[in-house]
Amino acid sequence: MTVSRLQVHHWRNLQPLSLEPSPGLNILVGDNGSGKTSLLEAIYLLGVGRSFRTLKAKRLIQDGQQSTTIFAATGSGHALGIQKNSDGTTSARLNGSSASRLSALAHLLPVQLFDPRSLDVLSGPSLPRRQLLDWGVFHVEHSLVDQWARASRALQQRNSLLKSAKIPDDLLLAWELELADASEQIHAARKRFMDSWQPFLVAAMSRLLEGFNIQVGYQPGWDADVPLLELLKEARVKDAERGFTQLGYHRADIRIRADGVLAEERLSRGQLKLCVCAIKLSLVERLRLAGARPVLLFDDLASELDQTSRRLMMQWIEEMNLQTWLTTIELDQLDDFCGQMPRQVFHVKQGNITPVSTQARTGEEE
DSSP: OOEEEEEEESBTTOOOEEEOOOSSEEEEEOOTTSSHHHHHHHHHHHHHSSOSSOSOGGGTBOTTOSEEEEEEEETTSOEEEEEEETTSOEEEEETTEEESOTHHHHHHSOEEEESGGGGHHHHSOHHHHHHHHHHHHHHHOGGGHHHHHHHHHHHHHHHHHHTSSSOOHHHHHHHHHHHHHHHHHHHHHHHHHHHHHHHHHHHHHHHHSTTOOEEEEEEOSSOTTSOHHHHHHHTHHHHHHHTSOOSSGGGOEEEEEETTEEHHHHSOHHHHHHHHHHHHHHHHHHHHHTTOOOEEEESSTTTTOOHHHHHHHHHHHHHHTOOEEEEESOTHHHHHHHTTOOEEEEEEETTEEEEEEEEOTTSOBO
């Protein structure tokens, strides 16, 4: 599950490109605004189906163009393509044929992103934490995609009915039945995954944050000891007043505590970054157990980490032996903790990406 060839056309500020990256470490070197993060974003889009920077397709497409296209060949022999159009539509292709779901691409190319916004996992709203959990669940239980689709449709329909002047009770009940059933199946899968993820979390926190007692707890989004259908019926009046459903799979959360208090209140900025890295890399370790080999994307890993922390991170990444992409302004910033890891270096300047060198373990250039 590596990108063996990457082609990008009409994407942000990038010039048309065709790259053959290393199956190991790939380093993007260039000034701020040169296009480093845009390339990571393109890979992320293939593996997730959306950008991590914007929800507006027009911002992804170069001026004067109607669409942008990203293609990747994987080390396992698959061909993945995605096209974003200026009207907001998206089309995907898999091995030369149309893919009806973006999840088909996500299944083949799991990617995990580490960027400055990753700290939102600890201090922001519940959505990024829930997405992180569901990323892990999806790559372990692929069949759950249908339940997410059911739950999303039922939630939209119930919310629409709640805003109606007169709510038909029978129709409301029908969608509540659907929402409750799908939510409870999603909850069961999340709970199974959390139970299997916990040992990896414990090991990761000990590795990167020795001396802290870090706990990650799961909240399903309602009192799981009571059937969700009963709670939805009881909440009809309050939900109608607010105009949306307050209970269900979409309200789930995971909370991260350090020494008994919320992590953002206990840890320094650098420690928070290590905490997020521990959470995400422990997820990657859990997925490796299931046979997946995620691609790792690091945007400005070196910032806010001291030299010891950087080396701990890179040592772990090297042990995983996964395809990894790193951005940096100066290559010297990485040399002190990348050691002799084999690497492919790309220079990024004004949207042009040029391979510079391939460095083997001996430190020689080819």
